Amino acid sequence: MKFKLSFLLLNLVVLSVCAQNLKSAGDRYFFQYKYEQAVKEYEKESKETVLTTQQFLNYAEAYFNTKQFKKAWQTYEMILESDAIVTPFHYNKMLRSLYAISGKDEMNKYLENDTILKEASWAENAKFNFDIENKKDVVLPNYTIFNIKGNSIAADFSPSFYKDKLLFTSDRVLTLAKKKKKKEERIYLDIYESEIEDDGDITNVKPYNSIPKANFHEATPYYSAELDKLFYVLSNEKNGEMLYDEKGKNALSIAEVDRNNRFNFILKHLSTSFYYPFYDANSQRLYFAANFEDSSYGGTDIYYVNTSNGQIMSAPINLGPRVNTPGNEISPFVFENGLYFSSDVFYGYGGMDIYKSNLKADGSAGVPINLGKGINSAKDDFGFIVKNNTTGGLEGYFSSNRDGGKGKDDIYGFTVAEKPKLNTIVLQGKTLNPLTNIRIGNVAIKVLDQNNKVIKELESAEDGSYEIEVPWQEKITIIASKKKYSLFRQFYTAEELKNKKQTPIYLDFADDFVVEKEGKSMLKLNKFIFKTKSSKLTPDIIKELDKAITIIKKFPEFNLQIESHTDSKGGSSSNFRISQARADNIKKYLLNNGIPSKNILYTIGYGEDHVLNKCVNGVYCIDYFHAENRRCNIVVLNYKELY
Known part of the structure; x- marks a missing residue:
């Protein structure tokens, strides 16, 4: 067998002195890199005495270095079954032995129950490289x-x-x-x-x-x-x-x-x-x-x-x-x-x-x-x-x-002839609140390939920083989420990300868009009112409803109730009818602009039943106080249940 001069740079001299003090012939040959002789001596010694754990590890490594991979695997397995400690260094040789005798798939199955590779990045590196190897559209450089x-x-x-x-x-x-x-x-x-x-x-x-x-x-x-x-x-x-x-x-x-x-x-x-x-x-x-x-x-x-x-x-x-x-x-x-x-x-x-x-x-x-x-x-x-x-x-x-x-x-x-293309996509940045630019920690992030298959999952760090590296894809989708924050979903092409140094992920905080009023959780909108005796949406009303649409799309888990209220002027029955028409028209506008019907559970026209002050029928009030009662609200029914 050839000495690996290149690999360990002739550390033959390293142990030439101390090897003389080793009592076991197997040990002496092993530390002199004479692995074939070491295998023979360890085999003899194992029949005459009980080898130490270290000697068994040397024995297995000697098998490995002489390409007797099946015997190396069996020896390593025996060591593991004896509850002895197998270091990651030897475990690597054990896995390589399994790869040599049974192939990549068997090795991957074995890794599913791994308890020795303590560094998560090692298993991730392996999966990453196997994924690239299995990708049909990967074009290797023509060296x-x-x-x-x-x-x-x-x-x-x-x-x-x-x-x-x-x-x-x-x-x-x-x-x-x-x-x-x-x-x-x-x-x-x-x-x-x-x-x-x-x-x-x-x-x-x-x-x-x-x-x-x-x-x-x-x-x-x-x-x-x-x-x-x-x-x-x-x-x-x-x-x-x-x-x-x-x-x-x-x-x-x-x-x-x-x-x-x-x-x-x-x-x-x-x-x-x-x-x-x-x-x-x-x-x-x-x-x-x-x-x-x-x-x-x-x-x-x-x-x-x-x-x-x-x-x-x-x-x-x-x-x-x-x-x-x-x-x-x-x-x-x-x-x-x-x-x-x-x-x-x-x-x-x-x-x-x-x-x-x-x-x-x-x-x-x-x-x-x-x-x-x-x-x-x-x-x-x-x-x-x-x-x-x-x-x-x-x-x-x-x-x-x-x-x-x-x-x-x-x-x-x-x-x-040509420089190889990038073989990975790297994204790094921070998860942030877009209104305050405050960092958000522990955000769940998923990366989907062009077939919407999840290829990477991680969490941003406590300080909101994150880093993603995935095998090269022409297109990817990033989805980020955290309880009480909006869902982030963004599509990218590889070309867009090629020179992108930072890719911030923005998640809105729900409390920034919901306010407690009248004992209920409501979308935080500027007050809007309809013209007298009208249920027609005005430009000012549409402006606020467009804000509502943006919020609802950020938080698709919201269950909504649309409420419309009038003042006590006019007849009670006409006030009920006009308030219901207004609530229905608000719902219609939301549905026509992309809000799913499942989000809107109820539309209720209360008429003058829920005035906010003493301006009920028979009580004189100036219009300033009547105006307080004219209002429309979009209530989030499940807000407290969600968060």
């Missing part, structure tokens, strides 16, 4: 991929643009020497440079000599044109000797070399290795991969430090569970507000797959989207770099140990 001529039989990986050249990592010299001598010698990584030909292939490969020469690993370079500095990783050493921590572990550090060949360690720790540096000039973040035991979500995670022109200004910050998973994440690269990286999370195609997350204005990352088959294979695909070409498309390189290569890991070039 042209080629194996570069400069690859060797050794491991060649981690390409990086360097002015008009290409840098990469390889163990080619020592691999060839070892093959000739046929001796067990330690293989160390070095950085190489090459010319880039017009067709993207490389030529004139030679060691890169613009950094201080080291005796051990030098790998995964990244050149920042803005800083004119080279970042790379190297083994912790002093005076030509490796440095070890108290457990006998040698780790990898990140260093920089400037234009004057001045060398400086920038991230160094005796017990923690740092991998794959990348400097983003726009955000001034230095990204890297590492496994900090106190903050890692699984294996190796992607972190960043804030800098000021490359000078570190913060402690390492984990990118969070949206990007980092129970598996391993490596090789970050930022291009045009997209974070590219590789992960061996359970919902990929095989080993390490390349993903892209949209970077938001606040620097956080969106849902990682698999770049799809072609760029990704059933093996490890990583070290993705990309830039614009001269024809409006893209070109770049990545590394892979896919079938058909020349060595353990090869560098592949690619071109794509």
Whole structure:
């Protein structure tokens, strides 16, 4: 089996000392990455003694790493059935084993009863990627991929643009020497440079000599044109000797070399290795991969430090569970507000797959989207770099140990004629009261696709902020609701949302449109009256009824009663008739303008039965007081029941 030089950057040296102190032969082989021998030894030891939980986990992982997925799955299941703790890191391998032997559908069924993936974003990421994979109208970019001529039989990986050249990592010299001598010698990584030909292939490969020469690993370079500095990783050493921590572990550090060949360690720790540096000039973040035991979500995670022109200004910050998973994440690269990286999370195609997350204005990352088959294979695909070409498309390189290569890991070039379309729709904003602009928290939000199928449900935060990311749709509908607030329903096309930075959601507060009067809950309207002895709607009345229509459409749950009142002038029977006619005409106008009949339960003409003052028959009143009694109300019968 091939060592994954590219994946963990030859941490073979890391445990070479402490492994000697392990009593179990299975453990020793396991920590030396000799998984086939570890499987055999653990099998023997399990018949002779009781393995510890950690040894069983090692046993299962050794099965996994030798592609014995059925046995890996069975061993992990046995561990779970014993009520032992299975960390998300091992659970990821367990799920990948199930995926390998039974397929995606069986894995998804198993996930329905999941209790181990504590981060909701992991299951959401999986569903998101599976949904995109299943969408029939998704058009994947037509990548042209080629194996570069400069690859060797050794491991060649981690390409990086360097002015008009290409840098990469390889163990080619020592691999060839070892093959000739046929001796067990330690293989160390070095950085190489090459010319880039017009067709993207490389030529004139030679060691890169613009950094201080080291005796051990030098790998995964990244050149920042803005800083004119080279970042790379190297083994912790002093005076030509490796440095070890108290457990006998040698780790990898990140260093920089400037234009004057001045060398400086920038991230160094005796017990923690740092991998794959990348400097983003726009955000001034230095990204890297590492496994900090106190903050890692699984294996190796992607972190960043804030800098000021490359000078570190913060402690390492984990990118969070949206990007980092129970598996391993490596090789970050930022291009045009997209974070590219590789992960061996359970919902990929095989080993390490390349993903892209949209970077938001606040620097956080969106849902990682698999770049799809072609760029990704059933093996490890990583070290993705990309830039614009001269024809409006893209070109770049990545590394892979896919079938058909020349060595353990090869560098592949690619071109794509047109830039890929966005593969997600992102909406973010706040839920607000439009009258006061006050934020509304805990609003239920649904996203519907063009077939009115719910594809996303969430709640806005306490401060009213929300963020939605869904697979690309040509059309979506947003529905938002909260008790005692109006229903928000808005249709959007993808083109409308393409450059929309903020999408506020406005919900009206019911109390702003309802008033308590005469012991009843009524729509808050300006007073309107009919002309004497008339039931004809005037422009002033229509103006208020149009307001009522707007309110009722905002709150379709309202059950209404339309009431009309007269003063005590005239005969009682004629007052009843005219008030009923007025109530009926109000109802007719509402129905003709889109209000469903189910909303209007009653129309009542009270005549002069409910005057508001003492101006009844036989009592003299000036017209000012009679006018108080002439009124029409739209009562919300179920307001208190609703809220």
